[in-house]
Amino acid sequence: MGIEIFNARANQNKLGNLFLGFFEGLFIDGRVHIKEIEALIKWVEYFLECVELPHFDTLYKLMLRATEDPEFLLKQHKEISEMMVKFKRSDYFIKNTCDVQRLHGLLAGIVCDQTLNSDEILALNQWLKDNDHLEEDPIYTDIYAKLKSVRVNKVVDENTVNIVLTTINRYVDYDNFGIPKLAVSSSNENRNPDFYHGPFIVEGFTICLTGASTRYTKAEWKDVIEAKKGMFKDDMTKSVDYLVICNKGNPHWAHMSYGRKFEQALKWQKEGSKIKILTEDDFVKVLCG
Known part of the structure; x- marks a missing residue:
């Protein structure tokens, strides 16, 4: 057995974790909008490897139905979450790695509809507090710092919304359904x-x-x-x-x-x-x- 099969399995797990976070981001404010469903389908088109993920065929059929009825997806939240958790059942699963990838997907899921509301910010702040074992991750640190005023004042003002949105946009393409950014060039x-x-x-x-x-x-x-x-x-x-x-x-x-x-x-x-x-x-x- 060559090393490629282990790499393939590890990459499959990483992609599954990313989608797990993305689903969490969609549901984080308790609502699902048609633009979020469109973003989810765009993600499937961008990450074509996801069709090979376990249980993804069922999820994709749910997504297609949700384009006609976004509330349907929200009603199926529990079942979908249970499916996504199955992605974590792997010999290669490492909690910190998984949760970092979930955070990346979470941020994309929150802003993929090109909006950011106070409910999403409050839920994001709570998610970060619940996952403080990621405190050495640079993206976690960046986002967490921008939410300090929320933790101090217990409210979300317009300035905080704009700051958090700008920060998240460093890591995802706000104008393209939250697709991950990979800035590895030195262009301005x-x-x-x-x-x-x-x-x-x-x-x-x-x-x-x-x-x-x-x-x-x-x-x-x-x-x-x-x-x-x-x-x-x-x-x-x-x-x-x-x-x-x-x-x-x-x-x-x-x-x-x-x-x-x-x-x-x-x-x-x-x-x-x-x-x-x-x-x-x-x-x-x-x-x-």
């Missing part, structure tokens, strides 16, 4: 503030890559880096100077959360580490410049 319109965009030197420094590259295999990257007198490292340790996020990425890196290596790098940065996170494009400019 996709510039991620977590990435380093300044000058650096390859020679004498240790480089680690995450994700799939549009240019080289990892073995080829190793040869290219070592030819420039840099040191290639396949795993993340505190000896790594630069973590490179490859452009091809991973379709299951939802909402600009680039996996455990990225999260570890951010954590070490907060602890005072000098590790820098680069896009593949920025790295190649220096490497081949």
Whole structure:
């Protein structure tokens, strides 16, 4: 049995967790609107792999019926939630990983109809409080900080709605049914503030890559880096100077959360580490410049 089958199973679980969160986001305010159903169908079109998920055929038929009667989907909330929970039954299930993916889906489900109301914000705040084991996740931290006024004042004002909506829009495409954003380029319109965009030197420094590259295999990257007198490292340790996020990425890196290596790098940065996170494009400019 090749390693591909394990990767396929793991990716299937990640996609299932993402959809689990998306459903939670749809139902979070106790209402379902036709635009939310349209967004759900758009998600199925975007993530075609979801048709292979266990129990998804039944869910999809429910969605199609819901396009004619959104209240039907709300009435079936309990049954649908039970189906989605089945996605978690896996040898590869890890609570934190699952819940991070659910959070990503949740945010998309909340704003996929291009609106954000006080009920949704209050429910989101409660969800975050109930899942505070995610407090080291950068997206959790970002959203949670923006909801401080809600926890202090116990009310949601218009300014808070706008701030939270702007923050969520960093991670999902508000104008395209909440489809996840994967900003791994260094263009101005996709510039991620977590990435380093300044000058650096390859020679004498240790480089680690995450994700799939549009240019080289990892073995080829190793040869290219070592030819420039840099040191290639396949795993993340505190000896790594630069973590490179490859452009091809991973379709299951939802909402600009680039996996455990990225999260570890951010954590070490907060602890005072000098590790820098680069896009593949920025790295190649220096490497081949």
